[in-house]
Amino acid sequence: MVSAWVLFLAGTVGLIWTKVRCAGYVKTEAVVVLVDKSDTRDRVTYSYKADGKTVEGTMEMPFWTSKNEGDRMTVRYDPDDPTKLENSGENTLILVMTLGFGGGAVYSTIAMIRRQRT
Numbered sequence: 001m002v003s004a005w006v007l008f009l010a011g012t013v014g015l016i017w018t019k020v021r022c023a024g025y026v027k028t029e030a031v032v033v034l035v036d037k038s039d040t041r042d043r044v045t046y047s048y049k050a051d052g053k054t055v056e057g058t059m060e061m062p063f064w065t066s067k068n069e070g071d072r073m074t075v076r077y078d079p080d081d082p083t084k085l086e087n088s089g090e091n092t093l094i095l096v097m098t099l100g101f102g103g104g105a106v107y108s109t110i111a112m113i114r115r116q117r118t
Contacts, residue, residue, distance in 0.1 A: 011098030057076035
């Protein structure tokens with residue numbers, strides 16, 4: 001039970017730290033220019049405008065998403081380094097794990113309280 005609470009708190013701190021670190025990032029729309037499906041995950045090349053310049057980047061897409069050439073996607077970039085993006089897939093994974101450990105921690109705590117009452 002204690003380990004579930006520790007993991008829940010660690011995940012919460014990780015999410016807060018990521019949001020604070022990326023608080024000044026600029027939100028914009030990118031266009032998918034190439035999709036490489038040769039690996040187990042799609043590798044997507046995209047482009048967007050930042051400070052009047054076109055920036056290109058590549059990322060592996062999480063297994064639960066799929067993109068095609070010409071699709072639009074929202075990205076958030078660091079205004080000091082437009083090639084640096086917020087990793088929303090990583091944030092989603094941390095969120096899901098944090099909620100899972102939080103649910104486990106609550107369930108374990110309730111079960112322990114019930115056992116002590118009987």
